[in-house]
Amino acid sequence: MIVDLLGRSRPDKPVFLKLYDRRFAEQLRRDHGIDPWTTDAENEYIQAVQTGATRQFLHNLHTLPSFEDDTWDTWNDGQFEAFLTVQVDKLFDAETAVYDALRDIQGKLVPRLIASVRLAVSPSNASVGCADAAGLLHVKGILLEYIDGFSLAKVQDHAPRSEWQGIVDQAIGVVQVIGDHGILNRDVRPDNFIVQRVGNGAYRTFMIDFGLARLRGRDESDRDWAKAKLNKDEEGAVGLVMKKRLAREGFELRFACSDRFMEWAGGDDESSGSVRSEKSKTIASEGPSHETRH
Structure with a gap:
């Protein structure tokens, strides 16, 4: 989406906000055969984050060989949302790493990366016990130079x-x-x-x-x-x-x-x-x- 940054010296120059939001990652959901996002699925995910169940699920996903293939058919909606969180985080990490490697051609052959951002998307009452868990209820994004073309x-x-x-x-x-x-x-x-x-x-x-x-x-x-x-x-x-x-x-x-x-x-x-x-x-x-x- 195209946005304006408050306080910029050039308010006439908008920037492009790209969000890595699992909720609206339609292609990613289709690629993995995961149903479209619903509020019920989100509530189940938030509850799992709050109880610590998501942290254990992600630990298993990252450390146990064949965990994904062996257990995929048993996952609930909250676990699928956790899986998608990992996938969009990978996209964010890959994209920011590439832009960092392309610093000398930013603004010339690729857009200029202005900043990375984190947005809270969970309800204000969705409290969690630690920073790692809180990160599971945020959406990462990047602000890019807007190329009008x-x-x-x-x-x-x-x-x-x-x-x-x-x-x-x-x-x-x-x-x-x-x-x-x-x-x-x-x-x-x-x-x-x-x-x-x-x-x-x-x-x-x-x-x-x-x-x-x-x-x-x-x-x-x-x-x-x-x-x-x-x-x-x-x-x-x-x-x-x-x-x-x-x-x-x-x-x-x-x-x-x-x-x-x-x-x-x-x-x-x-x-x-x-x-x-x-x-x-x-x-x-x-x-x-x-x-x-x-």
Whole structure:
């Protein structure tokens, strides 16, 4: 949501508030097969937090092997809400870690991260015994620079045909720069780019949404990292999808996946090329997919 910050020297510059709120995480609920939020489920969750039952449940979830798979079918509504709290916290942690790693390109290729926030969402009488438990009744969020623009997925509706190639090329360039910062993103898609008109017929492209991204592991080898990057084919998730989309408008987009990681992964290894080929076919035929619970 777009908000104004009180007391700012530039009240005419709104910011974007992104909340990681399990109650309204519709896609996350669908992915895990969890029913939509209800007040009854919330009350059961609050009661479990107050009694300490949620703390024990989360301890089991984090420490017992196969606990989730073995007990999933027995969970009550309060436990599902606790599980979702963990999931949205992971999204928050991932996104803030990525923005921290991208400090040098904030405001240039990604929005500027202004602050992280915590909002109390429980009733005032929902007292709990410790700070850790109180945190389970808060919603985390981030304040981002608001980029006034349009989605790359809708470029054909907002930009002249003559600019389509350059705008898509910009988006692919952003993917490459972010990858050079040691980031792998499982959610690269045209909807996650904002294109801003900056005057004189020029455009700037920003990437958003890093909840499903991760940093390169400290001990992750060049080969393992390259294979992970090739398997996700982040460039193809933009270029191939936009190529197919713009072809429906009679426009031939020029795009070919780069070989930036082929050498690290063992470019002469037939399996490396096979991974890229099969992934590219999937992206081109189906577009982006959502992670689901199995």
